[in-house]
Amino acid sequence: MRISILIFDGFTMLDAIGGYSVLGWLPGAEVEFVAERKTVIADDLRSGGMAAWRDYSEVETTDILYVPGGPGVEAQLANETTLDFIRRLHEKSTWTFGVCNGVELLAKAGILEGKTVTTNINARADVAALGANVVGARYHRDGKIVTTAGVSAGIDGALFLARLIAGEDVAKTIQLGIEYYPHPPFSYASPDDVPEPIREIIRTAEESLLFERMNATAPRFPQPSL
Numbered sequence: 001m002r003i004s005i006l007i008f009d010g011f012t013m014l015d016a017i018g019g020y021s022v023l024g025w026l027p028g029a030e031v032e033f034v035a036e037r038k039t040v041i042a043d044d045l046r047s048g049g050m051a052a053w054r055d056y057s058e059v060e061t062t063d064i065l066y067v068p069g070g071p072g073v074e075a076q077l078a079n080e081t082t083l084d085f086i087r088r089l090h091e092k093s094t095w096t097f098g099v100c101n102g103v104e105l106l107a108k109a110g111i112l113e114g115k116t117v118t119t120n121i122n123a124r125a126d127v128a129a130l131g132a133n134v135v136g137a138r139y140h141r142d143g144k145i146v147t148t149a150g151v152s153a154g155i156d157g158a159l160f161l162a163r164l165i166a167g168e169d170v171a172k173t174i175q176l177g178i179e180y181y182p183h184p185p186f187s188y189a190s191p192d193d194v195p196e197p198i199r200e201i202i203r204t205a206e207e208s209l210l211f212e213r214m215n216a217t218a219p220r221f222p223q224p225s226l
Helices: 013-023 080-092 104-110 120-129 153-166 166-177 194-215
Strands: 002-006 030-035 038-041 048-049 064-067 094-098 137-144 145-148
Touching: 002 013, 002 080, 013 030, 013 064, 013 153, 038 120, 064 120, 080 104, 080 120, 094 104, 094 153, 104 120, 104 145, 145 153, 153 166
Parallel strands: 002 030, 002 064, 064 094, 094 145
Antiparallel strands: 038 048, 137 145
């Protein structure tokens, strides 16, 4: 089973790694990280990155197309090369998996028209404006498309997808293997539980921090060609 994880400058590491840590353990899984060019791709914090061992031209088909999010999504929305890659792989994929505001890339590529999806709370309006029906769920399936809410929700959605693919026993074993039993120190169960004034403060601070770092800070490691 081929799993192709799209990465791009400014992706959020946990968006990609969370689901990878689940789906990569499926029987027969072969995972590849794919970018527009083969190099080390910097994440949104500019101090980490991942190596893309294949570029778009080297991937014709896949079983699972995996699209993470991050502040770098904004630039990719205008990158027709990336959007064409998503369309091409989605056409023949068995599953298409979108995490956080990476769901907006799926919508921009035109594959979510009339579909019911979830996404990061801050991306809901943008995804809806591109023709999708957006729900406030942790993860959601519509046909072969599985989407998740923000960042860590990718782990939940990946466990859900693992169950669909390999059965409940395998999915439970993976969950036990990664010891994923969340018990955070705060009481909110979802961003919808947070009072709007607090949510707006958090949203503004988060966007300011991430985009400031993205725009002002160069990656802290060399960018070799692979």
